[in-house]
Amino acid sequence: MTIRLQDTLSGEARPLEPLEPGHVRVYTCGPTVYGPAHIGNFRSFLFADLLIRYLRYRGLRVTWVMNLTDIDDKIIRGAAAEGVSIAELAGRYTARFLADADALGMTRPDVLPRATEHIPQITDLVATLLDRGHAYRTEDGSVFFRIASWPAYGRLARLDPEAMRVGERVEADEYAKDDVRDFALWKAPKPGEPSWDTPIGPGRPGWHIECSAMSMTHLGPSFDIHTGGVDLVFPHHEDEIAQSEAATGLPFVHAWLHCAHLRMGGEKMAKSTGNIARVADLVAAGVSPRALRYALIAVHYRAPLNYTEDSLPAAAAAVERVDALLAALAGYREGRPDDPTLPAALDAIRAAFEAGLDDDLNVSEALAALFDGVRDLNRRIDARALSTADAARATAFIRELDAVLGIAAPEADALDPELQDLVDRRAAARAARDWAESDRLRDELLARGIAVEDTRDGQRWRALVTSGG
Structure with a gap:
């Protein structure tokens, strides 16, 4: 058995050689729970699920960690707009995410760490970076990673480290930092924002440091596979590598796997543009979750997936x-x-x-x-x-x-009593050669999502797989 995976960092297809023989440790960047995840997000999550399932099929022990970002600028804004607490908003959309994941048959990760439950680990990591000269404080008490201290910065995204940062969750002029390229590890308190009193001062974590702290807490300073969407290569995963390796002096991840975008109407699916479809909405419209799962996993993860009406x-x-x-x-x-x-x-x-x-x-x-x-x-x-x-x-x-x-109907699928009664009555009608009644019951069952077939082995039924519409 030789499983080969395309590593974004090296640009090569490399054999999977677990750091601990027989045990593969995997981290997946999970959702930021400020709203329902859309099916573009779930393409990335289900690609990771397919990977986990296959590794286990191959007899490997797998520890799968997927984080839940439950403190973030978008969550803060969303909670303020609704007049609810951050915990209430994050809790609501965490439950929605897990319900959608269950509907799509996603394996439940072994660990689902929340950022707010890892503040001590986050601040310990920030303190280490300060001690090693890779981070600095600004006048307001925020802490930034000093990119100039890490010459390898940019390897994952193949960027010129002298280039300006783009796509960051924090605007360049929001905090007074030494270099526009530097990114926030710890954000000083602001009115109306949550804050923790910690050994490095009051405030809240930056987005990037959360994943480094949570992944290393549950998988160790070096682990085998890190997955996520291609949009996370820069800056998120680039920053994870820099801050993690600067703190530990060890290689952070053996293989980086990135899933390409799902596109709808020729454009990337994204909440920011409103170009989205959500799991619960599609299921409510009559789409089989198994059909949706198939649609999201059936194309190679590194190829863009065009989602159309077909x-x-x-x-x-x-x-x-x-x-x-x-x-x-x-x-x-x-x-x-x-x-x-x-x-x-x-x-x-x-x-x-x-x-x-x-x-x-x-x-x-x-x-x-x-x-x-x-x-x-x-x-x-x-x-x-x-x-x-x-x-x-x-x-x-x-x-x-x-x-x-994970696409077939469960083995234990059974009809509810009312439908089973219709199936039994149809079998009795055929046995009595009452063809008109048999056909009527067959059509009634079909209208209710049950296909009945007559074979040499007798009558059999199966639930139809619906696509909505």
Whole structure:
């Protein structure tokens, strides 16, 4: 097994060699909880989820940390505008984020640290940077990182360190700093803003230092993988590297993985422009969360994803194919010897699936392998070439691959009693050769999202995968 990942820092595809053999430590930049996350945000989070699932599928132990930024300029402004506390606003949107993540089948990270719960670790890190000459205080008590003290600054984003900083969350003239390129580690108190009394003085943390402190608290001073959206390369991740390595003297991260933008209407999806779609809104409009998940993970993470009106119907159709196969296998009964060619066929599908994901998480290749398998198994079902035991083995195989993808219907899915009664009545109508009643019940079930099929193995049903509209 050789998993290769494209490291943004080196610009190379490098083999994954965990610092601790058999244990991969991963940090993902999570949401700033000032509002609902949009599906562009979730593309980045689900790419990390796919990575975590695949590493575990490969037998590796994984510790996954995803932060929640619950103190930030936008949160402060949002709370003031609503007349609520910062904790109330952040708590509301943290709950919304977790509900959306659960709906999309995202694995719950092992640790979800909040910035406000790590003030001692943050201030310890700032104090170390002050002691080592990499940071300085301004007259108002703020603390800034001195970029001139760190010659390697700019390696991740391949920037000239002499260039002006752009895209920062703090305006250049908001604080009196020595150099416009320097960034805030600790912000002096201001009226109407939260403040903590700490050994380095009163104030609140800057955005960048929060992630360094939280990641190193839970994963150590050096860890294996850091993920995030491509928009975080500069300044956020560049700043993380500088302040972390300046404080510890150790390499911060082995591999940096960055997810490309999701685009809608030809433009990057962003709250600032209003060019967004949100998970809960799409689900409320009738979109299957599994179809949405498929749409967000089906393109290689480093390639831009164009989200159009055709994206969800295509995703729903793909998920339906997997569901239909699993339903057919579940109902399949054939008293014949095992198919001697099946094990080699499944092995070939698995090899192609793993080869794709080993290659920098190339999910497109993995999905191609999966659907080659779906076609092959459907042909074998149609030809009655499988034994009953073969069907069970094929089901377990598809479920094993889906443990990485997370798109198939759960095994324990059961109908509610009212729908089950309709299914049972339809089976009875067919048994009584009451074709008109059988067709009427089939149409009623279809209108309520349940597809019923008649096969040699009897009646079977499955829930439809919807795309809204």
